[in-house]
Amino acid sequence: MLTTLWLKGIIAYRFRRLFAALLGVALTVALLGALGAFIANASASMTARAIADVPVDWQVQLTSGANSGAVVTALGQVSHYRAVEQVDYASVNGFSANVSGTVQTTGAGKVIGLSPQYATSFPAELRLLLGSSNGVLVMQQTAANLHVSIGDHVTIARPNLPDATVTVAGIVDLPQADSLFQAVGAPAGLAPTAPPDNVLVLPRDLWHQFFDAQTAARPDTVHTQLHVRLAADLPPDPAAAYVYVQQLANNLEARLVGQVVVGNNLAARLGGVREDALYAQVLFLFLGLPGAVLAALLTLAVAAAGAEHRRREQALLRVRGASTAELLRLASVEAITLGLGGVVLGLILAYVATLSIAADANLLATTTLPWTILAAVVGLLLALFAVLYPAWQSARRSTVAGARLVVGRTGAPLWQRLYLDLALLAIAAFSFWQTASSGYQIVLAPEGVAQTAVDYTSFLAPLCLxxxxxxxxxxxxxxxxxxxxxxxxxxxxxxxxxxxxxxxxxxxxxxxxxxxxxxxxxxxxxxxxxxxxxxxxxxxxxxxxxxxxxGADVTVTGTSAAPAGPLLGQLAAQPGVAAAQPLMHRFAYVGSDLQDIYGVDPQRIGSATNVANAFFANRDAAATLALLARTPDGVLVSAETAKDFQLALGDQLSLRLQTGADRQYHAVTFHFIGVVREFPSAPKDSFLVANASYIAAQSGNPTAEIVLLRANGSAKDLAAQVRPLVGSVAGARVTDLGQTAQAIxxxxxxxxxxxxxxxxxxxxxxxxxxxxxxxxxxxxxxxxxxxxxxxxxxxxxxxxxxxxxxxxxxxxxxxxxxxxxxxxxxxxxxxxxxxxxxxxxxxxxxxxxxxxxxxxxxxxxxxxxxxxxxxxxxxxxxxxxxxxx
Amino acid sequence: MNEALVRAANIGRTYGEGESAVVALRSASCEVAPANRIAIVGPSGSGKSTLLALLGGLDQPSSGVISWPLLGAQAGLRPTKVAFVFQTPSLLAPLSVVENVELPLLLGRVGRDEARQAALAALDRLELRALADKLPEELSGGQAQRAAIARALAYRPRLILADEPTGQLDQPTARHFFDVLLAILAGSDTALVVATHDHEIAARMAEVWQMQHGTLEVPR
CATH class of the missing domain: 1.20.58 (Methane Monooxygenase Hydroxylase; Chain G, domain 1)
Structure with missing residues (x-):
């Protein structure tokens, strides 16, 4: 009876404060709930995006004597799959072609045999640039090396066998050559081998016609893989998905002991994303948790603001005979009402917030449920603490006179006497120093290791600060x-x-x-x-x-056979283009290592794309580009290349570029003038940047393969606008910023x-x-x-x-x-x-x-x-x- | 007619509207002249506090007319001309005793030093000088109420309205409190109107007004 009366009284007469405290609890619950949903959603979308990007989930390499039919059967027992295609690989001594009376030859190469359905099952592996996909296909760079086009003949130099000749039906790009030609079963940590420069793709029947004999004569030069697209439902968390996919592969290898080695591209990709997912989790926690802490503190402050009233009310109840237990019971009723109301409102707010990330957001989904429960429990505990603790404290003051104390000459609070503030700042400084001394490595997801680790102590620095x-x-x-x-x-x-x-x-x-x-x-x-x-x-x-x-807001990427450079004038004249700049993209040998080399106009490249100070080791973009402009044969070398080849500034470099009428690689002299860390459209590891005019003069080819566009307005709109114009150049692609952001x-x-x-x-x-x-x-x-x-x-x-x-x-x-x-x-x-x-x-x-x-x-x-x-x-x-x- | 400090003619005060309206005061007429000593007696809820609030310009009547012929416009009554003393000490908790006492002077834009001197003098008169730096919560009930009187007197107002000032004090303390108050006001033309239940205190005043169910009876 008294409880009901008390509750009614609080709702009627203390509604404002009760509602404010309830709002604080609700905010705490909502932030935690929404945070959990965000983390789960981000992990799931990272997994989905990573999976979608993998060209071939598994490359199952068959050892000599293994039966591919039995392997496919075993595969079906291990997991559902959407596609399985057999791919045959043969290593050859080289290729040659006689075009217009001159004979071009290449070094060692690879010939692979594919079924007609392969391109449909694994569309990301092959990109037809020219001709027909039915017949013999030549990789773009090989076609350039041999100067062959559609209808030309290419001779294959087979080891220990007579040469074989085929007719070119099409020219292709192999965008995933790295993984397509990976050394399956190589120990983890071994440096990846570069894909071959010379590749022919044959219809499977034709491949067998030419290479069955080689298989018999030189089995060490031939191998077979099954390329697999799995259909298994993966866990949404990348780390769990990684472990699951790894276990599936282990299972297959265990079933077919010694017959197969699985090249697990899917696990490799998920392994990489694991770290990012953990970083995302850390990021969300770093950014979101202080908000929840703050909402909780706000709730406590609101509750504390009513402490005077509470003291007086409790003193009066005590005068009328209420025991401490009764006082606490009444406070519990208030706390539970506050807690339940706050949790319900908080979860509604969290649900509304999660709808902003996904229409099918569900706080009760397996991945989000623990967060939802945690948020509700925290909300209830917060309400109990906010009401019960001050009630218990004031219940200890037994007199009405005591309850009237409102200001008092109180001493410093305990935390102040213990110098908790300074202690927290010291912890923050120590934690920051410790994180800094570990190179800010707060997430560890070692390649090939199932376990991942997050150094949550790194939270301490910002939190304690x-x-x-x-x-x-x-x-x-x-x-x-x-x-x-x-x-x-x-x-x-x-x-x-x-x-x-x-x-x-x-x-x-x-x-x-x-x-x-x-x-x-x-x-x-x-x-x-x-x-x-x-x-x-x-x-x-x-x-x-x-x-x-x-590379830029909008990038038009051509090929050496069909460069985008000739379109520069037309592209620059398009409405919505603020600036257009050509960018040469060629290849050059540094020693035996083939690397990307970019030719730029150092004085103008900045008009079409952002060249930041951070791209260069000296952290001065303007000075570096000015130096490049003053040094015609200057070359900027990536940090990795400079390290691998022990280069020092001022060194003369002899790079081999495709030059002259024979389109062969010839030595060209450069001077190493600076270290470049990043560059628009360049790969992350090894590349070079030089003056376009110098490359043009040395190679006899002034045409840029790429055109960079800076947009006045929407990059997406500009990309759509220039696409029809670029359509006339076979193999050229138009990409915009948003598209790329999605893809990375x-x-x-x-x-x-x-x-x-x-x-x-x-x-x-x-x-x-x-x-x-x-x-x-x-x-x-x-x-x-x-x-x-x-x-x-x-x-x-x-x-x-x-x-x-x-x-x-x-x-x-x-x-x-x-x-x-x-x-x-x-x-x-x-x-x-x-x-x-x-x-x-x-x-x-x-x-x-x-x-x-x-x-x-x-x-x-x-x-x-x-x-x-x-x-x-x-x-x-x-x-x-x-x-x- | 012009010698009244405050004059009320048929004033009434109703709180709320319609069926929930509460009539606190009905058509009351009265006047307070300088040096008057008036007690208003009546049971709780009879309208004593409402009448005092209206006489002090703290509230507006719902009907009738109230004026302050010797004090001027309502806006200028407090803190210089009219002072209130309430049932509880009504000292501001975060201010010391002397700060509480000098508060009305500072509100009346008296200079800082002058205000402090006047406050200390008022505390002297009430024998509270030793408690000047104490906080209200460090005083006994009687001391706090005397401090409230000191605050009321600090500005030397023309009219003091005291709403059951001894209501929370025991009998001896209440009498002592009243002795001090009357002694200090003795000989001055400051008028004192006290609402009280205490008939003994009322008997010591020159005039006694009766309140019953919002109706005021003023003896002629």
């Missing part, structure tokens, strides 16, 4: 308000005028409540600032990453933070508004007696305002300025700690000024609204409060 500065803010403000009253009075004089001394004294004695508000506002501002700055930097880097991979699944920056960013920034604004407004409003409402007395004493509106606005100003400005500064510091720390997320690393933080302005506005508006509404409320309630005086 955040909480430490929050507590230090409280300490400093407490000192300022209690011991620096003259200073505070001076600062408040413009608002409080003649009352500034009294206002400063009153604020000093209310410092425990006030500094709590200041610290909360500081933490809320810092959370919002750090999140916004980090996310903006992340998105900027994602764009740079995409631009690096794609091996890079973490491909994880779309959009949904999380929107969610976090919305929450951050709510938390800032809540911290600066709600706590103030509730605190002031609690002290309406003070304002009733002031009114009765004859305080004018302006004088009343002195008390209201002084408090509001200290909470907002005191917390806001520290929070903004802390936010920038945290963002910098996050960017440093999460270096592994970025490729390339950002040169500086990207600052979302508009959002920060909106944030400051939210703080100001909520403070103004809080103060004004409390003033209105206090004025309206003066009569009532006077009767209570």
């Amino acid at each position: 955040w909480l430490g500065v929050g507590l230090l803010t409280m300490r400093l403000w407490r000192v300022a308000l209690t011991r620096g009253r003259a200073l505070v009075a001076g600062l408040l004089r413009p608002i409080a005028q003649g009352l500034s001394r009294l206002v400063a004294a009153a604020l000093g004695r209310q410092s425990p409540t006030l500094v709590r508000g200041v610290a909360l506002v500081a933490l809320a501002f810092s959370f919002a600032t750090a999140t916004a700055v980090f996310n903006t930097t992340y998105n900027t880097q994602a764009r740079i990453d995409a631009q690096l991979t794609n 699944s091996s890079s973490l920056t491909a994880v779309d933070l959009g949904g999380l960013t929107l969610l976090e920034l919305t929450f951050a604004i709510l938390l800032v508004a809540g911290a600066s407004g709600l706590v103030l409003a509730l605190g002031l409402a609690e002290r309406r007696r003070t304002f009733a007395i002031l009114t009765a004493l004859g305080a004018s509106d302006r004088q009343l305002g002195a008390f209201f606005w002084s408090e509001g100003l200290i909470v907002l400005l005191g917390g806001g300025i520290i929070g903004l500064a802390l936010g920038f510091g945290l963002a910098q720390m996050l960017v440093t700690v999460l270096t592994g997320v970025f490729d390339p690393a950002p040169e500086a933080l990207s600052v979302p000024w508009l959002y920060l302005a909106a944030l400051a506005l939210a703080g100001v508006v909520s403070t103004v609204v809080a103060v004004l509404s409390v003033r209105v409320f206090s004025r309206r309630a003066v009569g009532e409060a006077l009767r209570e005086i």
Whole structure:
């Protein structure tokens, strides 16, 4: 009976505070729930994207004597599959062709035999550039080496057998040559072998016609693979999917002991994505958890704002005979009501938030359910702690007189006496140093090892910095308000005028409540600032990453046989093109290593694409490009190449390029003038950048294979616009930035933070508004007696305002300025700690000024609204409060 | 006619509207002149506090007319001319005793030093100087109420309205409190209107007004 009465009373008369606390619990639950859904969704989408990109899931290599039919049967028993194709490989001594009276010959090469359905089953392996796919196909580079085209004859030099001649039906690109010609079964960690430069693709029957004899004569030069596309349902988490796929492969190898070795491309890909998924998880936790902590702190602050009322009510109940157990029972009812209401509302909010990432978002799905349960449990515990702990504390004060204590000359709180703030800052510094000394390696997913590890202690640095500065803010403000009253009075004089001394004294004695508000506002501002700055930097880097991979906003990529360069004039004249630049893409031998070489106009390349300082070892793009422009035979060498070949700046390099009328590789002299780390459209590892004019002069071929376009507006629209124009060039492709960003699944920056960013920034604004407004409003409402007395004493509106606005100003400005500064510091720390997320690393933080302005506005508006509404409320309630005086 | 500090003519006060309306005061007429000592007696809820709030300009009557011939416009009544003393000490918790006492002076834009001197003088008169730097929560009930009186007297107001000022004090403390108050006001033309249940205290006042169910009876 008493319980029901109590509950009704709380709902009827303490509704505002109950609702505010409920909102805090709901925000905590919603943030945690939504975070879980984001993590699960990101992992699942990374897995799906990674799988979609793998050209062939398994390359099952048959050992000599193995029966392919038996292997296919065993495969069916291990897993469902969508396609299986037999691929035969033969190594040959070389190819030759007699075209227009001159004979071209190549070094050793490979001939593979494919069935007619292969291209349909594994479309990513072959790209027809010219001619027909029915018949003998020549790889593009081989065709260039041999100067052959459709209808020409190519002679195959078979080991220990007479030469065989075939007729070219088509020219193809083998985009996945690395994996197609991988050494299956090579020990992990062994450097991958370069794919062959010379390849012929034969229809399977023809291959057997030519190479069955070679199989018999030289079995060491021939092998057979089964290319498999699996149909198994993989776990959504990349790490679990990796383990599952690895186990399937192990199972097949165990069933067919000694007969097969599985080249597990799918596991290799998932293995790479595992690390990114873990980084994504870390990233989400880094960015999201402080929000949940803040919402919890806000809930506790709201609950604490009603502590005076609670103390008085409990003292009265005690006077009327209530025992401590009864008091706690009543508080439990309130806590459970608060908890259940908060959890339900929070889960609804989380559901709405997750809908923004996927229409079929489900908080009860297997992967998200643990998060949902965790969020609900945290919400309930938070409600219990927020209500029961203060109730238990005040229940220990047994008298009404004791309950009337409202300010008191209280000593410093325990954390302050224990210097917890300084201890947290020391932990932050130590943790940061430790993470830095490990090279910011916070995620470990070693290749070929099933176990993965995340160094969660790296969380400590930003978390301890955040909480430490929050507590230090409280300490400093407490000192300022209690011991620096003259200073505070001076600062408040413009608002409080003649009352500034009294206002400063009153604020000093209310410092425990006030500094709590200041610290909360500081933490809320810092959370919002750090999140916004980090996310903006992340998105900027994602764009740079995409631009690096794609080359520019829009890239038209031709081939050596069909370059895009001749279209330059037409492309540059297209509306929506801000700048167009040609980019040569050739190959050059550095020693025996064939590498990509890019020819640029160093003075103009920057007009069509972004060339960042971070691309160069000296971190100065302008100086490096200027040096290249001044050095016609200069070459920029990738860091890996410089290291592998022990090159020193100024060294003369002799590279072999295709030059002269014979289109053979001849030595060309360059000078090594700088180290390049990244370059638009270049691969990540080994490549070279030189002057296009020099390459053109030396090779006798001035035509650029690629054209880079900078878009005035939408890159996607521009790409669509130029596609018909490029259609006339066989084999040329048009790609835009967005398309590339979608495709880079091996890079973490491909994880779309959009949904999380929107969610976090919305929450951050709510938390800032809540911290600066709600706590103030509730605190002031609690002290309406003070304002009733002031009114009765004859305080004018302006004088009343002195008390209201002084408090509001200290909470907002005191917390806001520290929070903004802390936010920038945290963002910098996050960017440093999460270096592994970025490729390339950002040169500086990207600052979302508009959002920060909106944030400051939210703080100001909520403070103004809080103060004004409390003033209105206090004025309206003066009569009532006077009767209570 | 012009010698009244405050004059009420047929004033009434109703809270709320329609069926839930509560009539707190019905057509009350009265006036308070300088140096008057008036007690308003009546049971709880009879409208005493409402009448005091209206006389002090803290509230607006729903009907009738109220004026302050010797004090001027309603807006300028507090803190200089009218002071309130409430049932509980009504000191501001975060301010020390002396700060509480000087508060009305500072609200009235008296200079800082002058306000402090006046506050200390008021505390002297109530023998509270030693407690000047204490916080309200460190005072006993009687000390706190005396501090509230000191605050009311600090500005030397023309009218003091006390709403059951001894309501929470024990009998001896209440009498002592009243002795001090009357002694300090003795000989001054500051008017004192006290709402009280205590007939003994009421008997020590020159005039006693009766309140019953919102109706005021003023002896002629």
